[in-house]
Amino acid sequence: MPGDSNLVLKTHPLQAESPPIVLASRSAARRALLESAGLLVTCxxxxxxxxxxxxxxxxxxMDASQTALELARAKARATRADxxxxVIGADQMLSCAGEWFDKPENLSVARCHLRTLRGKAHMLHTAVVMMRDGRETWRHVACPVLHMRAFSDSFLDxxxxxxxxxxxxxxxxxRLEGPGIHLFSRIEGDHAAxxxxxxxxxxxxxxADNIIMR
Incomplete structure (x- = not known):
C-alpha cells in the first residue's frame, strides 16, 4: 500500500513479482521463519x-486444533491488504491433558503454567490459513508434541x-529458539510449527499457487 514503510519494492529470486505476501502478525519468530526461507513479506x-x-x-x-484455525482465520480476515x-494468518493453542493454556498475563502466571506442565507431555496446535481477497485458499494444522522435563524449582527461578x-x-x-530449549527432554514434530x-x-x-518457484 502507498506509504507502507514495510513494503520493499523488489522481487526475490524465489518469489513471483506479484502478488505480495502479507503476514497477519507482528511475531518476530514467524517473520524470521519466512524471511529465512527467502520470502519477502510485509507484517x-x-x-x-x-x-x-x-x-x-x-x-x-470445538477442539484445540479447530480453535487455532478459527483464530488464524480471523486474523487473516482482519488484516488489510491490496x-x-x-494473506497468511497463524495462531497456536496449547493443550495438556484436556486443559487449554493461554499466554500468561505475568511472570507469576507463567510460573504456575510451567509448574503444571513440568514432567508432562503437551501438544501445540499450530494453525495457518492462506487467504486472497477475503477467500480462504488453504489451511493446515500441525500438532507437535513436547515433553517437558521434571526440572527443579531453582532452575525455574x-x-x-x-x-x-x-x-x-x-x-x-x-521460546524454543532461546533458553526455553532447556525445559525439554524430547520433542516430536515440526520444529518450525x-x-x-x-x-x-x-x-x-x-x-501450488505459483507464488514461489516450483
Missing part, C-alpha cells in the same frame, strides 16, 4: 478479540529471571 498485526473467539469455540465444543495479495517478560507473548511460556508456523506445508501451498 501487519491483526486486531481481533482472541478471548472472545476462544470462548465461542468452547461453547461450540487486492490480490496473499533462574529461567524466569533470565527470560523475564519475553515469554509473556508465548503460549507455553518458552513449534516456533509458530508449519513452514514446509506452507511453502508447498505457495508453490
Amino acid at each position: 501487519r498485526a491483526a486486531e481481533v478479540d482472541e478471548h472472545a473467539i476462544r470462548q465461542h469455540c468452547r461453547a461450540q465444543e 487486492p490480490g495479495a496473499v 533462574r529461567y524466569l529471571a533470565i527470560e523475564g517478560d519475553a515469554i509473556l507473548s508465548c503460549v507455553g511460556c518458552y 513449534i516456533l509458530g508456523l508449519p513452514l514446509l506445508p506452507l511453502l508447498d501451498a505457495l508453490r
Whole structure:
C-alpha cells in the first residue's frame, strides 16, 4: 500500500513479482521463519478479540486444533491488504491433558503454567490459513508434541529471571529458539510449527499457487 514503510519494492529470486505476501502478525519468530526461507513479506498485526473467539469455540465444543484455525482465520480476515495479495494468518493453542493454556498475563502466571506442565507431555496446535481477497485458499494444522522435563524449582527461578517478560507473548511460556530449549527432554514434530508456523506445508501451498518457484 502507498506509504507502507514495510513494503520493499523488489522481487526475490524465489518469489513471483506479484502478488505480495502479507503476514497477519507482528511475531518476530514467524517473520524470521519466512524471511529465512527467502520470502519477502510485509507484517501487519491483526486486531481481533482472541478471548472472545476462544470462548465461542468452547461453547461450540470445538477442539484445540479447530480453535487455532478459527483464530488464524480471523486474523487473516482482519488484516488489510491490496487486492490480490496473499494473506497468511497463524495462531497456536496449547493443550495438556484436556486443559487449554493461554499466554500468561505475568511472570507469576507463567510460573504456575510451567509448574503444571513440568514432567508432562503437551501438544501445540499450530494453525495457518492462506487467504486472497477475503477467500480462504488453504489451511493446515500441525500438532507437535513436547515433553517437558521434571526440572527443579531453582532452575525455574533462574529461567524466569533470565527470560523475564519475553515469554509473556508465548503460549507455553518458552521460546524454543532461546533458553526455553532447556525445559525439554524430547520433542516430536515440526520444529518450525513449534516456533509458530508449519513452514514446509506452507511453502508447498505457495508453490501450488505459483507464488514461489516450483
